[in-house]
Amino acid sequence: MRRKLATAAGALLALAASILAAPAPAQADTRATAGFHVTDGRLLDANGKEFVLRGVNHAHAWYPTRTTQALKDIKALGANSVRVVLATGDRWTRNDTADVSAVVAQCRQNRLVCVLEAHDTTGYGEQDGAVSLSRAVDYWTSVKDAVQGQEKYVILNIGNEPYGNSGYSAWTSDTENAIARMRAAGFHHMLMVDAPNWGQDWSFTMRDHAPEVFASDPEHNTVFSIHMYGVFNTAEKVQSYLSRFTSQHLPIVVGEFGNMHSDGDPDEDAIMSTAQQSGVGYLGWSWSGNGGGVEYLDMATGFDASRLTAWGQRIFTGPNGIRQTAKEATVFTDTGSPGGSCAVDYRLSDWGNWFNADVTIRNTGTTAVKSWQLAFAFPGGQRLNSVWNARAVQQGSEVRVSDESWTETIPAGGTVSFGFNGSSANGTNGVPAAFSLNGATCARS
Template sequence: MRKRLAAAAGAVLALAASTLAAASPAQADGQPAPGFHVTDGRLLDANGEEFVLRGVNHAHAWYPTRTAQALKDIKALGANSVRVVLATGDRWAKNDTADVAAVVAQCRRNRLVCVLEAHDTTGYGEQDGAVSLSRAVDYWIGVEDAVKGQEKYVVLNIGNEPYGNSGYTAWTSDTENALARMRAAGFRHTLMVDAPNWGQDWSYTMRDHAAEVFAADPERNTVFSIHMYGVFNSADKVKDYLDRFTSQHLPVVVGEFGDMHSDGDPDEDAIMSTARQLGVGYLGWSWSGNGGGVEYLDMATGFDASRLTAWGRRIFSGPDGIQQTAKEASVFTGSDTGSGSGSCAVSYRLSDWGDWFNADVTVRNTGTTDVKGWQLVFSFPGGQRLNSVWNAKAVQQGGEVRVSNESWTETIPAGATVSFGLNGSSTTGTNGVPAAFSLNGTTCVKS
């Protein structure tokens, strides 16, 4: 499917592989996977915890100066991951090693899992200037210093929509060769592969050959990505496609989708609800900056998080949306190694939009013992009402808010942090930062 941002693209995160996926991923050197890995068709993080992608795409290749703020805003709105558009230098200006390393660092700083994709492959065989998957592998080898050692935080999407509607029967062999070259070059990341047919796989080439492609990966650590636009215009089509993967224990994600498109009207409600039911990840297209007639795919108008579009509000705060379903990767929250309570510091970053607001809250354990099981108490400074919270549980009584841990954020190791986000509204149009915070009865420093 042809999209334009400058020629936009997609991904769908698929999880696992048929009978081969039941065992732990085979490792070429006999060592366990150093980061994300596929087991029994599910994507697990480095701690062995299941991780389901809930995020959006950001076009870094075309808007590099927007990336730092975009990632902060995407995280503040509740996402646990972001798919970042990179360019190999063949169709668009190359994102070099230093640039890629900076993107990874910003993802980690914002506690977002970083799905990096090479975009110049989009529509190969049909789109002028598009390059092959082999050329994409050359790119990854060229920037390997930016991503090796980051396997706990980074998924590598080898090439975006690697075939258009011509020559796509070569997808299977080309993808197997790309996986083999990536592994031979020492990449131990989870690798993501996009479908042909502009990502939409209407020919079912990826669907029908996914098991053999998964088996061709020496590390059994490949996820399949489907892009859902006009081809997926009904709940039956969405469910049937995703069921074909999950029933075989093959890992799949929806790497791109929108709420409308020039090639048809995708059923975004079915995509999101089916993904929740099946435990499949999704990454919506896209944060901002779309052009060429598909400006309606922007989630934020002009990269301004205070001006979310209808599509932006739908994916972040609608039913089965990011704020309802996203869970932060456990690699950002530390491990359970003790109990206790001690000193604490709280950062409360407010995004104020008048009659509604978001807050990104980080709690740091500045004591010498781990905190296991926590409750953070504070009061809103005005007539604000809590609407939703992510990565935590919360109740409000009057102006007082009590936030407690989820199972995956139960422990705050000494010197470490946990983060959560909240969304609220105000009848007065005035919002502010709470005056004081207490953690398990201990007053915290505001940072």
């Protein structure tokens, strides 16, 4: 997404051209790696388990003070990843090493895979002030200390939407050069590269040259990202584009998409269903704070998770949505998760049409849990009214409670407690049947 999105003139080229003969499948790289890696066109985490991105974009560069709560809310709604907007300092205020390091730490605390992207390349060749992919590599090199050693948790998206609708024929060589420089600088992360044409690749430049770009990476660890807006307004176009990659065992994700746009009406239902059927990741645009005429792409009104828009409801709770399909990366299960070593005491004070609940979470494991989320479902038609010592998001009967800063750590053998007040239209206030802490089932105490 961009503060200014150029309409892709001629964007609706016949996608029948996508049925052209495909090059030979890319060879899988089976070498051991310390972080995320590509094998046979699939994204695998550091434990060798398949990982499918299911998340959203957050505009950290423009709203840095919103990030702490935004990441907690995005996780509470079920996401397993977040794509974070960073600025190189060429068009927007630079996110320096300390800031990037803090973002990575917050992603990890919230058990979100962190896709970091440099946004100042948006629309290069057409947009005033946009910078080249080479300049983006300079930026990554300057903040390398923030991401070094974070390969298990971080994916580096070299530059957002490099090239508008002019000069995009240089995308292939420029992308190959950027990958080569990143590797020469010592980056061993999974790299992500965006398509030209404001990310939508209506010229099929990325699609047709993806095999050679992938082969140019000496670590064979590059993922392609298509942004789906008005160009992808039918199921046929969505399916044809994605299948061109999956049929060649080339890694592809939908790095941005929305439910509407000024350049046309994207078929979000087809994007989400096709991604689910194909095992392709997606990251919707965007959590909140959109301007410049695309405010309708906000998922949360005013960064408030309790006020999801129609788009927010669709991507988080609709068919093939985040809550239904997201699975947490196993690297978090192995680092700091209670792994089932938890117990929950839920004490209900029932007064018919309203109730209080006092909840205590006990960490029965040997490792402290830092940053937690407790999930459960109300058995009746209860609704949350207020919460103390924690934050909560309710969608239907499902409730996800996350820590406040003063309750974020559960020591080994220790507890944290919170409470809430709720109401029930039918006067029935049962106790939830099951609880999970950071995805691990807890015992009842």
